[in-house]
Amino acid sequence: DQQVKQNSPSLSVQEGRISILNCDYTNSMFDYFLWYKKYPAEGPTFLISISSIKDKNEDGRFTVFLNKSAKHLSLHIVPSQPGDSAVYFCAATPGNNDMRFGAGTRLTVKP
Amino acid sequence: NAGVTQTPKFRILKIGQSMTLQCTQDMNHNYMYWYRQDPGMGLKLIYYSVGAGITDKGEVPNGYNVSRSTTEDFPLRLELAAPSQTSVYFCASSYSGRGPGPRDEQFFGPGTRLTVL
Numbered sequence: 706d707q708q709v710k711q712n713s714p715s716l717s718v719q720e721g722r723i724s725i726l727n728c729d730y731t732n733s734m735f736d737y738f739l740w741y742k743k744y745p746a747e748g749p750t751f752l753i754s755i756s757s758i759k760d761k762n763e764d765g766r767f768t769v770f771l772n773k774s775a776k777h778l779s780l781h782i783v784p785s786q787p788g789d790s791a792v793y794f795c796a797a798t799p800g801n802n803d804m805r806f807g808a809g810t811r812l813t814v815k816p
Numbered sequence: 817n818a819g820v821t822q823t824p825k826f827r828i829l830k831i832g833q834s835m836t837l838q839c840t841q842d843m844n845h846n847y848m849y850w851y852r853q854d855p856g857m858g859l860k861l862i863y864y865s866v867g868a869g870i871t872d873k874g875e876v877p878n879g880y881n882v883s884r885s886t887t888e889d890f891p892l893r894l895e896l897a898a899p900s901q902t903s904v905y906f907c908a909s910s911y912s913g914r915g916p917g918p919r920d921e922q923f924f925g926p927g928t929r930l931t932v933l
Contacts, residue, residue, distance in 0.1 A: 748924030806858030
């Protein structure tokens with residue numbers, strides 16, 4: 706039962722352009738959403754999060770948008786840099802210890 | 817500050833063997849977690865602990881056991897290894913698990929790649 710879905714396994718963008726990574730969820734009990742970034746042979750690292758009481762959270766080049774009615778969130782990276790090339794995981798939790806992750810999107814930023 | 821450390825980095829087991837994956841954190845976090853990541857899939861929670869002496873099942877606990885005798889350590893035990901347990905295992909910790917909020921950010925170790933043949 707895949708409650709968090711990232712339907713794009715990969716995304717390739719040019720350096721300096723915008724990267725948009727998408728995530729859909731099915732469980733209406735989720736009220737906190739996170740994005741993690743993962744480099745090869747390393748564990749995921751926290752990137753940015755958003756509570757369900759907000760529809761946007763911004764941190765430098767990273768912005769997460771939440772559309773609760775569509776059960777959809779997206780991560781925008783502007784401008785994209787080659788160092789952003791990694792796998793990005795979307796995660797959601799209903800506010801307890803049950804964190805559900807998407808399968809990840811591999812972002813490649815070309816110089 | 818080493819963060820979350822995991823040993824070993826790689827391991828090959830034969831079917832039916834047992835082993836323990838070690839996890840240690842030095843951030844004095846109360847909450848610790850074990851996840852597995854199968855190829856092309858997201859991370860799935862195996863077990864978690866909210867403090868020393870307290871553990872609970874996650875989404876996929878079958879075939880695993882855990883213990884938490886200290887704040888720092890959270891070992892994961894595989895009994896009677898099966899090919900279905902071939903995966904990458906990640907340990908994580910957080911200050912609290914109450915959620916939501918930035919204090920609940922989970923810090924991950926580098927992972928243990930396990931193959932069962």
